[in-house]
Amino acid sequence: MENHLILAINPGSTSTKIAIYNNTKCIFSQNIKHSPEEIAKYDKISDQFEFRKGVILKVIDNSEISIADIKIIVGRGGLVKPIKSGVYEVNERMKEDLKIGILGQHASNLGGLIADDISKSISGARAFIADPVVVDELEDVARISGHPDFERLSIFHALNQKAVARAYAKSISKEYNELNLIVAHLGGGISVGAHRKGRVIDVNQALDGEGPFSPERSGTLPSGALAKACFSGKYTLDQIKKMITGQGGFVAYLGTNDAYEVEKKAEAGEPKAILIHQAMAYQVSKEIGACYAVLDCEVDAIILTGGIAYDKKFVDYIKNKIKKMAPLIVYPGEDEMKSLAENGLMVLTGEVTPLIYE
Secondary structure (H helix, E strand, O other): OOOOEEEEEEEOOOEEEEEEEEOOEEEEEEEEEOOHHHHHOOOOHHHHHHHHHHHHHHHHHOOOOOHHHEEEEEEEOOOOOOEOOOEEEOOHHHHHHHHHOOOOOOOOHHHHHHHHHHHOOOOOOEEEEEOOOOEOOOOHHHHEEEEOOEEOOOOOOHHHHHHHHHHHHHHOOOOHHHOEEEEEEEOOOEEEEEEEOOEEEEEOOOOOOOOOOOOOEOOOOOHHHHHHHHOOOOOOHHHHHHHHEOOOHHHHHHOOOOHHHHHHHHHOOOHHHHHHHHHHHHHHHHHHHHHHHHOOOOOOEEEEEEHHHHOHHHHHHHHHHHOOOOOEEEEEEOOHHHHHHHHHHHHHOOOOOOEOOO
């Protein structure tokens, strides 16, 4: 195969990860940390654009790789409008939606903007995003919540879920769109998706909505009790939001968002840690069971991925709950940078055709 240099860019709240791949082999990577003081200078996420771009260019300039040799730049997809899964070439409409934060402000919104700007300085280079968190392939029936004022939304770890699903399909010499899979991403947030023949037809809204609780998110809460809390006078809207995302889950119960720390406390026999650790695995198992029903009980494999998939006791608990459903496959950790590069390579080799953001 011809050599292709691909730059992957993944902006996070306090860091910017970059990596350069020769096809699928990483030849350079760096996690650029940003201090709270640096970030605090900017009122909006979009205001950080020049700062972050400048840091990226400086790091690449100090490497042994010529930026002029890069052919594809793939940025982490931000909160654009709901779109179907795939690779999207950055265009003016996308950039406008990323700048204004059409579905919210998040550092990942800068991924496509920076990729596009850098690509314009390189002859023949192109900029893309791939499988952002707002990938929406839900079937109509899955959108119904129970009240017309509230619609279920698709916000999940699309990039990693799709990547491990394709990797599993390849490992058994199948195509992703031939299989029915359940994929559970277990990280700071937890999403469990029902993949039918290459489409995620149902998934819990993992950001601030529903599903299992996670190290820092509350997941589905009793709605009546939540409504009372909202009007109790004890909490502001911002405090309620933080209760749901950021200060829920392990943080609320055990005072930490470090899943490894909770794992060790549970192993040491701390009763509360054992219960909460087990409860999270219990809720993940329930969500997998729900997806099993969504897929008409016809599932080729159940895949666990994300950092918590390294936790053997957590995985074993789930395995014992779901062992009669389908084979359990574990891909611990996540490699978003490689996933971005693989999507860029599929464009370069003609395996996929870039989609148009409208």
